[in-house]
Amino acid sequence: xxxxxxxxxxxxxxxxxxxxxxxxxxxxxxxxxxxxxxxxxxxxxxxxxxxxxxxxxxxxxxxxxxxxxxxxxxxxxxxxxxxxxxxxxxxxxxxxxxxxxxxxxxxxxxxxxxxxxxxxxxxxxxxxxxxxxxxxxxxxxxxxxxxxxxxxxxxxxxxxxxxxxxxxxxxxxxxxxxxxxxxxxxxxxxxxxxxxxxxxxxxxxxxxxxxxxxxxxxxxxxxxxxxxxxxxxxxxxxxxxxxxxxxxxxxxxxxxxxxxxxxxxxxxxxxxxxxxxxxxxxxxxxxxxxxxxxxxxxxxxxxxxxxxxxxxxxxxxxxxxxxxxxxxxx
Amino acid sequence: xxxxxxxxxxxxxxxxxxxxxxxxxxxxxxxxxxxxxxxxxxxxxxxxxxxxxxxxxxxxxxxxxxxxxxxxxxxxxxxxxxxxxxxxxxxxxxxxxxxxxxxxxxxxxxxxxxxxxxxxxxxxxxxxxxxxxxxxxxxxxxxxxxxxxxxxxxxxxxxxxxxxxxxxxxxxxxxxxxxxxxxxxxxxxxxxxxxxxxxxxxxxxxxxxxxxxxxxxxxxxxxxxxxxxxxxxxxxxxxxxxxxxxxxxxxxxxxxxxxxxxxxxxxxxxxxxxxxxxxxxxxxxxxxxxxxxxxxxxxxxxxxxxxxxxxxxxxxxxxxxxxxxxxxxxxxxxxxxxxxxxxxxxxxx
Ligand SMILES: Nc1ncnc2c1ncn2[C@@H]1O[C@H](COP(=O)(O)OP(=O)(O)OP(=O)(O)O)[C@@H](O)[C@H]1O
Ligand SMILES: Nc1ncnc2c1ncn2[C@@H]1O[C@H](COP(=O)(O)OP(=O)(O)OP(=O)(O)O)[C@@H](O)[C@H]1O
Ligand code: SF4
Ligand code: SF4
Ligand SMILES: [Mg+2]
Ligand SMILES: [Mg+2]
Numbered sequence: 240x241x242x243x244x245x246x247x248x249x250x251x252x253x254x255x256x257x258x259x260x261x262x263x264x265x266x267x268x269x270x271x272x273x274x275x276x277x278x279x280x281x282x283x284x285x286x287x288x289x290x291x292x293x294x295x296x297x298x299x300x301x302x303x304x305x306x307x308x309x310x311x312x313x314x315x316x317x318x319x320x321x322x323x324x325x326x327x328x329x330x331x332x333x334x335x336x337x338x339x340x341x342x343x344x345x346x347x348x349x350x351x352x353x354x355x356x357x358x359x360x361x362x363x364x365x366x367x368x369x370x371x372x373x374x375x376x377x378x379x380x381x382x383x384x385x386x387x388x389x390x391x392x393x394x395x396x397x398x399x400x401x402x403x404x405x406x407x408x409x410x411x412x413x414x415x416x417x418x419x420x421x422x423x424x425x426x427x428x429x430x431x432x433x434x435x436x437x438x439x440x441x442x443x444x445x446x447x448x449x450x451x452x453x454x455x456x457x458x459x460x461x462x463x464x465x466x467x468x469x470x471x472x473x474x475x476x477x478x479x480x481x482x483x484x485x486x487x488x489x490x491x492x493x494x495x496x497x498x499x500x501x502x503x504x505x506x507x508x509x510x511x512x513x514x515x516x517x518x519x520x521x522x523x524x525x526x527x528x529x530x531x532x533x534x535x536x537x538x539x540x541x542x543x544x545x546x547x548x549x550x551x552x553x554x555x556x557x558x559x560x561x562x563x564x565x566x567x568x569x
Numbered sequence: 570x571x572x573x574x575x576x577x578x579x580x581x582x583x584x585x586x587x588x589x590x591x592x593x594x595x596x597x598x599x600x601x602x603x604x605x606x607x608x609x610x611x612x613x614x615x616x617x618x619x620x621x622x623x624x625x626x627x628x629x630x631x632x633x634x635x636x637x638x639x640x641x642x643x644x645x646x647x648x649x650x651x652x653x654x655x656x657x658x659x660x661x662x663x664x665x666x667x668x669x670x671x672x673x674x675x676x677x678x679x680x681x682x683x684x685x686x687x688x689x690x691x692x693x694x695x696x697x698x699x700x701x702x703x704x705x706x707x708x709x710x711x712x713x714x715x716x717x718x719x720x721x722x723x724x725x726x727x728x729x730x731x732x733x734x735x736x737x738x739x740x741x742x743x744x745x746x747x748x749x750x751x752x753x754x755x756x757x758x759x760x761x762x763x764x765x766x767x768x769x770x771x772x773x774x775x776x777x778x779x780x781x782x783x784x785x786x787x788x789x790x791x792x793x794x795x796x797x798x799x800x801x802x803x804x805x806x807x808x809x810x811x812x813x814x815x816x817x818x819x820x821x822x823x824x825x826x827x828x829x830x831x832x833x834x835x836x837x838x839x840x841x842x843x844x845x846x847x848x849x850x851x852x853x854x855x856x857x858x859x860x861x862x863x864x865x866x867x868x869x870x871x872x873x874x875x876x877x878x879x880x881x882x883x884x885x886x887x888x889x890x891x892x893x894x895x896x897x898x899x900x901x902x903x904x905x906x907x908x909x910x911x912x913x914x915x916x917x918x
Contacts, residue, residue: 254725256717281729281757335728335755339673380621380847392584395669395751396620396784418728421754422669424619424784425828426843451729451757452785454830458837477834495759497787499829500913502811509769510762510791516715 240311241268242445243292243413248305250284250291257521261287263469264305269413272439274446276456276477278492279466282517285449286335288466289415292447293332294322309413328358331411333402333419335449340402341390347374347401348386351408358409373404378430395422403431410442417449432459453496457481465489468517468528471547475554485550485561487533488513527558535560572646573607574778575631575746580604580640582623582630586851598850600626602802603640608746611776615789615810617825618799619847624782625669627799628748631780632666633657645745662692665739667732667752674735675723681734682719685709688742708737713763729756736764740771750782765792786829790814795887798822801858802850804877808888816907818880818890820863823904826912836915857893865903869893882906 250262262284269275291303307314334340352366374382377400399422420428438444463480465473473486484490491513515532526541547557551564583597601623608614616624642650668674695701709716712733753761771777796813798806806819817823824841845862860870875891899905
């Protein structure tokens with residue numbers, strides 16, 4: 240049994256001008272000790288998927304349907320009290336926007352300590368000591384001084400690391416990291432990725448990593464889920480996904496990646512974009528969700544939605560024209 | 570050359586450290602400790618460096634979000650560092666900012682429409698209601714947000730969408746200079762490409778100047794003209810981009826370039842791992858501030874602070890660095906020659 244199983248997840252928001260189908264029938268699983276990355280265009284539903292797992296979606300206007308099984312238990316049936324005991328303890332999350340998720344009037348020591356006192360019953364002193372230790376682990380210099388500071392006194396990258404410290408404090412079984420390293424320089428980033436690996440080895444934790452940084456994905460993920468407009472459009476082990484992306488969206492995504500060293504090789508062209516806009520999630524899309532922007536679109540695509548099917552062992556994609564292994568091999 | 574749009578001279582920002590709530594000042598965080606640079610009309614200067622080295626503080630100081638400790642700032646010929654707060658209004662239009670954390674800078678009780686209309690109204694840019702409407706639509710188009718999203722609230726957007734609202738707001742005031750503090754970091758590569766291309770177009774169209782603060786070196790390389798590298802409150806190297814990426818002349822820059830992750834599974838660069846803790850900005854190391862972690866440090870580095878000076882064997886002119894190694898003969902200088910390509914080379918992990 241997988242540690243986390245997400246089954247036909249549908250998270251919809253009621254808005255004045257219609258239902259926003261932010262996540263629309265997503266299935267995936269994460270095994271213990273595994274790192275799964277979720278990538279996809281801004282607004283495609285990555286954070287909403289993550290927040291749904293922790294039941295942090297405001298209901299209403301949100302509504303979650305489907306099943307989210309953690310250790311076999313459907314979290315959608317859990318009581319609020321049960322969820323509070325799970326959050327920050329067995330499952331923890333690093334939020335995308337650190338400044339809004341930290342409390343501006345509490346010192347960072349208090350905020351890290353709070354989690355430990357709540358879930359592990361540590362005394363005030365023990366919690367503070369552990370907070371200092373955690374700040375050190377995430378590479379914040381002078382942790383003794385920093386632990387007494389307020390969020391506004393820290394740099395952006397330090398705030399992000401405080402969030403990471405809070406998330407790691409209780410050795411969670413499942414860590415959901417939403418853009419955990421965007422505000423970090425590459426050296427600190429390497430250190431944080433190392434910490435996440437360490438959590439995996441020490442407690443066999445699973446990690447769901449949401450990021451736009453494909454360099455980070457290549458480095459730490461074992462499996463990758465590509466989302467587009469609230470759906471999963473491709474999934475594969477990290478190697479095949481980068482080397483042989485099957486879905487035109489994934490191909491476009493990998494193609495718009497800027498490469499370091501471009502000024503030296505003279506391949507300084509304009510960055511490739513995927514032209515067009517993500518379709519509105521408020522209207523039912525009859526055919527393929529990517530049709531409005533796909534360079535390979537045909538009539539078939541706009542009429543019939545492609546099924547998510549296995550194109551090679553462990554490699555699924557939702558595209559009528561994505562080649563299957565036999566065809567590729569021939 | 571004509572006068573630069575922005576000139577910054579020996580800028581300092583020291584934050585006092587208080588003992589307890591009412592206590593006296595017990596010391597200072599030397600967040601920015603004497604930085605100088607300039608930006609020409611239509612130019613992009615990128616500011617890169619370790620987390621906490623003072624990049625955002627430079628940006629906030631230019632915007633006068635807090636009083637400066639020392640230094641001069643000249644924008645379009647006017648000294649702005651000593652302008653009284655009451656007279657800052659025209660400055661606020663000329664210089665706009667996009668912050669790292671978009672949500673905290675968008676008023677949650679304002680619809681996108683009002684967020685974007687505010688600067689247009691404040692600076693009296695719209696001729697009439699129809700013009701305002703046209704401008705609003707234009708802004709939404711520019712940042713690739715659907716026009717009908719304009720009546721929604723900030724919390725209804727994803728992180729990257731909010732970032733684009735922040736960018737649209739910065740563009741609304743038709744500034745001369747935009748400070749982008751990690752403005753595109755939270756965007757996916759294709760939207761990032763759209764925004765970067767947009768910013769570059771605006772630059773050619775309107776002569777927009779940019780101070781681009783970012784950890785994403787691939788994007789920096791792509792869109793900047795020059796790069797300034799900061800370490801612990803000081804600038805340690807400034808160069809045109811090809812010169813910086815092709816022939817870095819400061820050991821910290823070298824380490825930084827070598828650590829960028831490679832977007833291909835199983836591939837990696839030979840990383841230069843910096844040893845030692847990041848030193849405290851309250852009590853920065855004597856001599857060269859980088860000596861506690863520099864792989865090439867020698868005796869002189871521990872006592873004498875190196876000054877920013879032109880380097881002899883740079884790829885392009887205007888390349889300055891602060892490192893004693895450049896006083897040595899080329900044969901004894903590990904930074905001589907153009908090592909960039911070798912540093913950025915990708916091998917298998
Ligand atoms: N509270 C809400 N009310 C209405 N719509 C919402 C709400 N929260 C999110 N949405 C919508 O859900 C969609 C998915 O948002 P989500 O935050 O999951 O995107 P994302 O993939 O995380 O994007 P990003 O990479 O920009 O962070 C977006 O269209 C967003 O506008
Ligand atoms: N309001 C403040 N009060 C006290 N110290 C501050 C304040 N703002 C910033 N600092 C300190 O100044 C130093 C520089 O911070 P700054 O935010 O400029 O870093 P940065 O280079 O932008 O880092 P990052 O890449 O993490 O965003 C840090 O040590 C920070 O803690
Ligand atoms: S099904 Fe058609 S429109 Fe959709 S991704 Fe494949 S080729 Fe493109
Ligand atoms: S001056 Fe010395 S310590 Fe500083 S960067 Fe150069 S070699 Fe390293
Ligand atoms: Mg998100
Ligand atoms: Mg910053």
